[in-house]
Amino acid sequence: MNRVETPIILVNFKTYAEATGENAVRLAEMAEKANVETGVCIGVAPQFSDIAIIAKKVNIPVFAQHIDPIKYGSFTGHILPESVKYAGAVGTLINHSERRLRLADIDAAVARAREVGLVSVVCTNNASVSASAAALKPDMIAVEPPELIGTGIPVSKAKPEVVTSTVEAVRKIDPEVTVLCGAGITSGEDVAAAIKLGTRGVLVASGIVKAKDPYKVMLEFAEAILRAQS
Amino acid sequence: MNRVETPIILVNFKTYAEATGENAVRLAEMAEKANVETGVCIGVAPQFSDIAIIAKKVNIPVFAQHIDPIKYGSFTGHILPESVKYAGAVGTLINHSERRLRLADIDAAVARAREVGLVSVVCTNNASVSASAAALKPDMIAVEPPELIGTGIPVSKAKPEVVTSTVEAVRKIDPEVTVLCGAGITSGEDVAAAIKLGTRGVLVASGIVKAKDPYKVMLEFAEAILRAQS
Amino acid sequence: MNRVETPIILVNFKTYAEATGENAVRLAEMAEKANVETGVCIGVAPQFSDIAIIAKKVNIPVFAQHIDPIKYGSFTGHILPESVKYAGAVGTLINHSERRLRLADIDAAVARAREVGLVSVVCTNNASVSASAAALKPDMIAVEPPELIGTGIPVSKAKPEVVTSTVEAVRKIDPEVTVLCGAGITSGEDVAAAIKLGTRGVLVASGIVKAKDPYKVMLEFAEAILRAQS
Amino acid sequence: MNRVETPIILVNFKTYAEATGENAVRLAEMAEKANVETGVCIGVAPQFSDIAIIAKKVNIPVFAQHIDPIKYGSFTGHILPESVKYAGAVGTLINHSERRLRLADIDAAVARAREVGLVSVVCTNNASVSASAAALKPDMIAVEPPELIGTGIPVSKAKPEVVTSTVEAVRKIDPEVTVLCGAGITSGEDVAAAIKLGTRGVLVASGIVKAKDPYKVMLEFAEAILRAQS
Numbered sequence: 032m033n034r035v036e037t038p039i040i041l042v043n044f045k046t047y048a049e050a051t052g053e054n055a056v057r058l059a060e061m062a063e064k065a066n067v068e069t070g071v072c073i074g075v076a077p078q079f080s081d082i083a084i085i086a087k088k089v090n091i092p093v094f095a096q097h098i099d100p101i102k103y104g105s106f107t108g109h110i111l112p113e114s115v116k117y118a119g120a121v122g123t124l125i126n127h128s129e130r131r132l133r134l135a136d137i138d139a140a141v142a143r144a145r146e147v148g149l150v151s152v153v154c155t156n157n158a159s160v161s162a163s164a165a166a167l168k169p170d171m172i173a174v175e176p177p178e179l180i181g182t183g184i185p186v187s188k189a190k191p192e193v194v195t196s197t198v199e200a201v202r203k204i205d206p207e208v209t210v211l212c213g214a215g216i217t218s219g220e221d222v223a224a225a226i227k228l229g230t231r232g233v234l235v236a237s238g239i240v241k242a243k244d245p246y247k248v249m250l251e252f253a254e255a256i257l258r259a260q261s
Numbered sequence: 262m263n264r265v266e267t268p269i270i271l272v273n274f275k276t277y278a279e280a281t282g283e284n285a286v287r288l289a290e291m292a293e294k295a296n297v298e299t300g301v302c303i304g305v306a307p308q309f310s311d312i313a314i315i316a317k318k319v320n321i322p323v324f325a326q327h328i329d330p331i332k333y334g335s336f337t338g339h340i341l342p343e344s345v346k347y348a349g350a351v352g353t354l355i356n357h358s359e360r361r362l363r364l365a366d367i368d369a370a371v372a373r374a375r376e377v378g379l380v381s382v383v384c385t386n387n388a389s390v391s392a393s394a395a396a397l398k399p400d401m402i403a404v405e406p407p408e409l410i411g412t413g414i415p416v417s418k419a420k421p422e423v424v425t426s427t428v429e430a431v432r433k434i435d436p437e438v439t440v441l442c443g444a445g446i447t448s449g450e451d452v453a454a455a456i457k458l459g460t461r462g463v464l465v466a467s468g469i470v471k472a473k474d475p476y477k478v479m480l481e482f483a484e485a486i487l488r489a490q491s
Numbered sequence: 492m493n494r495v496e497t498p499i500i501l502v503n504f505k506t507y508a509e510a511t512g513e514n515a516v517r518l519a520e521m522a523e524k525a526n527v528e529t530g531v532c533i534g535v536a537p538q539f540s541d542i543a544i545i546a547k548k549v550n551i552p553v554f555a556q557h558i559d560p561i562k563y564g565s566f567t568g569h570i571l572p573e574s575v576k577y578a579g580a581v582g583t584l585i586n587h588s589e590r591r592l593r594l595a596d597i598d599a600a601v602a603r604a605r606e607v608g609l610v611s612v613v614c615t616n617n618a619s620v621s622a623s624a625a626a627l628k629p630d631m632i633a634v635e636p637p638e639l640i641g642t643g644i645p646v647s648k649a650k651p652e653v654v655t656s657t658v659e660a661v662r663k664i665d666p667e668v669t670v671l672c673g674a675g676i677t678s679g680e681d682v683a684a685a686i687k688l689g690t691r692g693v694l695v696a697s698g699i700v701k702a703k704d705p706y707k708v709m710l711e712f713a714e715a716i717l718r719a720q721s
Numbered sequence: 722m723n724r725v726e727t728p729i730i731l732v733n734f735k736t737y738a739e740a741t742g743e744n745a746v747r748l749a750e751m752a753e754k755a756n757v758e759t760g761v762c763i764g765v766a767p768q769f770s771d772i773a774i775i776a777k778k779v780n781i782p783v784f785a786q787h788i789d790p791i792k793y794g795s796f797t798g799h800i801l802p803e804s805v806k807y808a809g810a811v812g813t814l815i816n817h818s819e820r821r822l823r824l825a826d827i828d829a830a831v832a833r834a835r836e837v838g839l840v841s842v843v844c845t846n847n848a849s850v851s852a853s854a855a856a857l858k859p860d861m862i863a864v865e866p867p868e869l870i871g872t873g874i875p876v877s878k879a880k881p882e883v884v885t886s887t888v889e890a891v892r893k894i895d896p897e898v899t900v901l902c903g904a905g906i907t908s909g910e911d912v913a914a915a916i917k918l919g920t921r922g923v924l925v926a927s928g929i930v931k932a933k934d935p936y937k938v939m940l941e942f943a944e945a946i947l948r949a950q951s
Contacts, residue, residue: 043337045334045336045337046331046335046337046341046344047333047335048333051341052343052348076337078309078340078341078344079310079340080309080312080313080344080348081313081348082310083310084313096337097337103276104275104276105277105359105410105411106275106276107273107275107327107354107466108326108354108357108359109359110308111276113282114281114308114311115310117282117283118310126823126824127337129335129336129337130337130338130339131823132823132824133822133823133824134816134821134822134823134824134827134850134854135818135821135845137824138846138847138850138853155824156825156828157828159828159856159857160828162857163827163828163853163854163857164824164853166853166855166856166890166894167849167850167852168849180335204856204894236335236337237335356593358595361595363591363592363593364591364592364594364597364620364624365588365591365620366591367594368616368617368619368620368623385594385595386595386598387598389598390594390595390598392626392627393594393624393626394623395626396622396623396626396660396664397619397620397622397623398619434626434664505796505797506793506794506799506801506804507793507794507795508803511807512804512808536797538769539768539800539804540769540770540772540773540804540805540808541773541804541808542770543770543773544773557797563737563741564735565735565736565819565870566735566819567766567814567819568786568800568814568817568819568820569736569820571736571741571768573741573742574742575770577742584797584798587797587798589795589796589797589798589799641795696795696797
């Protein structure tokens with residue numbers, strides 16, 4: 032994959048009830064509608080067993096939440112990159128704070144994603160880990176201070192220095208790697224702040240999934256991106 | 262679930278190329294055909310992202326290869342029991358030798374499987390671990406000496422004492438728990454031996470998935486079960 | 492080891508500052524003094540690198556906090572049972588809630604402890620996991636509801652049913668296995684309650700290590716045991 | 722710690738019988754003697770419970786085989802950096818191939834090592850992981866292709882390109898980070914080759930520990946370093 036130039040809102044469905052099974056499909060359809068409405072790219076990362084049906088129904092990028100650094104073979108209960116690709120995923124999170132991997136496995140997972148043609152988004156917790164991850168040449172890095180995840184306290188406003196130092200550290204290692212940020216993002220203002228700090232977009236979960244009106248929040252996020260760019 | 266009285270052949274698809282995506286569907290359809298032909302229950306355990314389509318297409322029990330002991334919530338990259346159930350699974354492997362779990366997590370996973378109505382098959386490596394697992398009251402225990410997995414050296418013939426001591430140990434702890442065995446099972450003879458040692462059936466992977474003619478092997482296994490019972 | 496008949500107070504030093512290096516030695520000496528004073532067995536479980544010096548200085552049972560289920564060989568950064576035994580440990584915790592192990596590894600660690608002559612104390616979180624652990628035939632089981640650890644809310648008073656159901660479940664599986672309980676134990680009263688619920692003693696950490704006067708608390712615990720027995 | 726300028730032979734004792742307890746002390750004494758004889762720095766990495774006695778007996782650098790990225794607190798069975806430092810270690814391996822860590826934990830462990838004044842040696846498996854590790858600013862990186870560890874096939878001769886590409890990749894990220902290499906090193910020739918490829922020395926285990934005459938091999942290694950430098 033070449034450098035990701037378009038801004039993106041990537042919605043992590045986690046294992047939220049509001050984003051499992053039928054609910055996951057509905058949420059993905061909202062994301063597609065918001066994409067059509069605004070032109071802003073909105074990706075979704077549902078659970079593994081929901082990927083196939085969602086990828087069939089919507090025309091937006093679908094991501095896996097994790098892949099294992101494995102090939103075809105004897106790996107019961109693992110996530111084969113080829114398998115999520117076959118189901119329709121175009122990319123994958125790697126090393127999310129709720130699914131941390133060993134360094135050698137992140138290296139191998141990024142390489143496997145590249146091999147099968149999945150966009151790799153390596154999640155990190157600070158600037159030095161982001162620099163470290165950038166050396167592995169993933170497509171994107173999503174920095175999320177774990178202590179802010181799920182709090183509603185936006186990283187882009189509460190810890191802007193984490194975002195700017197990550198953007199700078201990653202650029203020094205490899206300017207081709209795109210930076211997203213996440214944790215506590217709940218309003219268009221938070222998203223705009225993220226863009227202004229030098230990121231290409233946000234990784235968001237509860238801020239959208241657990242919102243009263245997820246569609247409205249998606250629109251608000253997308254419009255904030257459009258304004259921040261202009 | 263009440264005690265499992267019917268013999269079962271449970272086919273673990275692992276992440277084999279021959280059992281991923283389209284191939285997984287085809288293999289599940291063969292299993293269904295062999296079930297119709299012989300009346301013997303044949304279950305399949307495909308990868309997570311293949312569960313939904315397989316469960317829709319075939320009328321045989323579909324198992325997940327693993328579940329995490331979690332509830333709805335913030336668990337990126339995890340396997341929510343509700344999610345595989347929604348996709349159409351009726352049961353799940355737990356603690357396969359390629360996906361070992363901590364004891365407290367096996368306990369919690371068995372409990373969660375019970376809660377959402379999934380048949381739990383806890384995999385074990387010897388008689389004492391099988392006894393230990395039986396104390397957690399899963400529906401089934403599948404004992405597989407790891408050193409024989411994938412070798413073609415059948416547990417039921419190379420280590421019959423592992424099977425008989427497991428059957429005995431489990432019965433002592435909880436006679437309601439059904440015992441399967443696996444590892445190296447490749448012929449009807451191996452399956453018949455497993456039944457004669459007191460198990461209700463076999464957990465098998467490469468013996469079927471990597472066979473030249475998987476359907477023929479399924480038939481052979483099913484017929485061996487019928488003969489061993491009569 | 493034969494069944495443990497004597498009551499025991501087992502003090503887990505964790506990685507507390509008050510129980511590291513010199514402080515660890517001092518604390519172990521207090522335990523020895525309290526043992527001499529009361530006759531009640533008080534064991535200590537210091538960090539690995541403190542075992543040798545403590546075992547040389549005091550004449551009370553020293554436990555490791557963990558062992559890995561390994562033999563001599565290529566295992567960098569692992570805890571070899573022979574190694575802690577050589578340093579002077581007479582027993583070991585296994586599967587503490589802060590160092591949970593996979594089921595097959597608990598089985599192997601208990602077996603290894605037996606082989607090298609270390610008393611095995613398997614930590615558990617509830618009655619069903621305790622039953623499961625008992626099937627592995629360790630010397631002792633220490634049940635500790637994780638949610639009470641370090642809280643000062645004593646398991647023996649807040650969740651007596653966890654303790655009694657554990658004592659009963661373990662006895663059913665193997666009456667030779669001794670039961671301890673832990674979590675939130677801070678007073679002699681809590682210890683007495685534990686004994687009355689059918690345990691042989693307590694596993695305690697912050698209640699003693701972080702006490703203003705650890706020696707006084709040890710004496711109080713020991714005297715409570717003496718009273719509860721009479 | 723400033724950049725490590727002196728060449729070093731770092732001997733990982735693993736959990737080898739030949740390097741446990743008394744044997745560990747004897748081996749460390751040999752290393753000290755070889756150091757006195759040749760002037761070449763020879764460090765040893767014994768098991769945790771052997772650190773204190775060895776650090777007291779010999780006047781060469783003693784390393785831990787692992788530290789956990791933790792502070793004083795509730796961490797049963799973990800390796801507190803302060804604890805190994807107190808026992809006399811001056812440095813530590815981190816992320817050995819037999820004790821791989823998650824990326825965020827390597828970052829935190831390197832930071833903790835720096836805080837307490839331990840030299841950090843992060844083990845890696847290839848050039849891209851080495852670059853990634855270098856971004857975390859450890860004192861040293863030891864690259865070891867896992868498939869060669871313990872084989873007697875020396876990385877410096879069988880895969881010189883892994884060594885040179887690592888040296889180059891690390892220099893690009895941070896020229897202050899010293900590079901060692903390891904895996905299959907059994908002769909002075911292998912050590913000389915390692916130095917000529919741009920490393921500061923070797924990480925070695927079985928090549929010395931399991932040698933018939935470990936002292937002789939240490940001398941041979943040290944002399945090879947002296948020759949390679951001149």
